[in-house]
Each structure stands twice: as structure tokens, then as C-alpha cells.
Amino acid sequence: MELEEFLDPQVIKVGMKKNDKKSVLIDLSNVLKNAGYIDDAEIFLEDIYKRESIGITGIGNYIAIPHGKSAAVKKVGVAIGILENEIEWETMDDNGVKVVILFSVGNDPNGAETHLRLLSKVAQRLGNDEVVSSLIESKSVQDVIKSFKTA
Amino acid sequence: MKIVGVCACTVGIAHTYIAKEKLENAAKKRGYDIHLETQGTIGTEDELNAEVVKNADVVILAVDVKIAGMERFEGKRVIKVPTTVAVKSPNKLLDKVEEVLNS
Numbered sequence: 001m002e003l004e005e006f007l008d009p010q011v012i013k014v015g016m017k018k019n020d021k022k023s024v025l026i027d028l029s030n031v032l033k034n035a036g037y038i039d040d041a042e043i044f045l046e047d048i049y050k051r052e053s054i055g056i057t058g059i060g061n062y063i064a065i066p067h068g069k070s071a072a073v074k075k076v077g078v079a080i081g082i083l084e085n086e087i088e089w090e091t092m093d094d095n096g097v098k099v100v101i102l103f104s105v106g107n108d109p110n111g112a113e114t115h116l117r118l119l120s121k122v123a124q125r126l127g128n129d130e131v132v133s134s135l136i137e138s139k140s141v142q143d144v145i146k147s148f149k150t151a
Numbered sequence: 152m153k154i155v156g157v158c159a160c161t162v163g164i165a166h167t168y169i170a171k172e173k174l175e176n177a178a179k180k181r182g183y184d185i186h187l188e189t190q191g192t193i194g195t196e197d198e199l200n201a202e203v204v205k206n207a208d209v210v211i212l213a214v215d216v217k218i219a220g221m222e223r224f225e226g227k228r229v230i231k232v233p234t235t236v237a238v239k240s241p242n243k244l245l246d247k248v249e250e251v252l253n254s
Contacts, residue, residue, distance in 0.1 A: 051162060054161055055161065055215075055235070056235065057165075059166075059169055059238050059239075060238070060239060065165045065166075065169075067162065067164050067165055068162065069162065069164075092235060092238060092239040093239065103164060103165065105164055105192070109192050109193065113193055116164070116192055116193045117193050117196075119164060120164070120167070120168045120189070120191060120193060120196075121168075123164065123165040123166075123167075123168040123169050124168040124169065124171060124172045125172070126165075126169050126172075127168070127169040127170070127171070127172025127173040127176070127238070128172055128176065129176075
């Protein structure tokens with residue numbers, strides 16, 4: 001499976017009009033639930049916040065990568081939200097966040113290796129400045145998917 | 152300069168791989184030779200081979216957790232930082248590495 005196939009248009013949102021971290025996370029969790037990646041958005045959110053409490057997930061360059069392992073996850077995936085306005089987030093460069101990449105990962109990696117490997121590729125691309133600028137400028141779901149091909 | 156290293160973060164899903172990408176890009180821009188292994192949820196990837204480790208001038212460990220295979224780096228210059236340092240300021244980290252090697 002290629003990275004482009006793994007990126008599911010069902011769980012990518014552009015032009016999100018949210019003004020705070022919590023409402024973005026709630027929205028993206030519901031998107032994951034509706035697409036069948038998780039079965040309980042509340043439990044999932046709790047586990048995301050558990051990871052948030054360990055350390056900063058705003059990696060700089062307006063990107064945040066909230067994640068965590070949760071029993072609520074049925075399928076490994078990645079929800080992507082491109083925000084219309086910069087929001088506050090705990091970040092490494094003290095800027096806000098314009099792109100939220102929410103990983104859904106179950107507690108048991110067995111049987112999910114292929115998808116976890118693809119997830120690691122998504123993370124890796126986020127370390128690339130060209131991919132990041134292209135993501136921030138994305139106006140459509142296709143723009144988002146194309147961004148990951150930039151590098 | 153020849154660099155080898157390992158990236159490993161707490162959850163083993165995201166920071167590990169971002170740190171690798173950032174460090175590799177920063178090092179390549181300076182014309183360094185760099186090989187980074189990742190230890191994450193999916194296990195060890197891009198495992199360092201003995202020859203590459205042997206020839207390395209320095210070992211960079213961008214790790215938040217205990218990693219496997221520390222014995223490979225015995226007798227080497229090892230610089231250990233949290234993954235956030237590699238993600239946040241890979242260039243500063245390489246500056247520091249240069250400083251340590253030249254001192």
C-alpha cells in the first residue's frame with residue numbers, strides 16, 4: 001500500500017473554522033469515528049490528552065501531531081485538519097498551529113504493522129519543510145494528499 | 152563528518168520519525184554522511200550496520216527512552232539529547248556536535 005492510498009479523504013478536512021485545540025480534537029475524533037477508525041470518541045480523546053500531558057505535540061512550523069495509543073481504536077489511521085485560523089497550542093517554536101494531524105493507533109501493534117509503518121512515513125514527511133508549507137496552503141483534500149508527495 | 156545515531160521517542164509513533172527526517176536533512180545540507188536508526192512501535196528500522204558504526208566520527212542519540220543495542224557504541228563519542236531537540240533545532244544540535252568534536 002502506498003502512502004497516498006493510506007491517506008483517506010474521508011478523514012481529511014480543509015478550511016476548518018475552529019478556534020481552540022479542544023474543539024479541533026473533538027471534531028477530528030468524530031470524523032475518525034464516523035469513518036470507522038475508532039468506536040468511542042470520548043475514550044479516544046482521553047487517551048489523546050494523556051499523551052498531551054507527557055510532552056509537547058506542536059512540533060513547530062504550525063504543525064501539531066496529537067496522538068496516543070487507545071483501546072477505542074479499531075483501525076490505524078490519520079485524520080488531518082487544515083485550519084482557517086491559527087490556534088493556540090503548546091508548541092516547540094512558540095507559534096500557534098494551523099495544521100492538526102491526529103493519529104489513531106490501537107494498543108496492540110500486532111497485525112497493524114503495515115499501517116503503522118505508513119503512519120511513520122507520514123510523521124517522517126512532517127519533518128520536511130516543503131511538505132509543511134504545502135500542507136498549510138492546502139485548500140482542498142487533494143491538495144493535502146499531494147502535499148505528502150512533495151518531498 | 153560521519154554520523155550514526157538512533158531516534159526513539161516515548162510512544163514510538165511520531166517524534167521518532169520526525170527527528171530522523173529533520174536531522175538527516177540538516178546533516179545532508181552540510182554535506183555530512185548520516186545514518187539514523189529508528190526504534191519505535193514498529194520495531195527497529197534502518198538498523199545500523201557494524202561497518203557504518205565503526206567508521207562513524209560521532210553517535211547522536213535522539214532518545215526519550217532506553218534503547219536497544221547501546222553496546223554497539225562503546226568507545227565512541229556519544230551525544231545524547233531528547234527527541235524534541237532534534238525536532239526543534241537540528242541545526243543547533245549539529246553545531247554542538249561540531250563543537251564537541253573539535254574540542
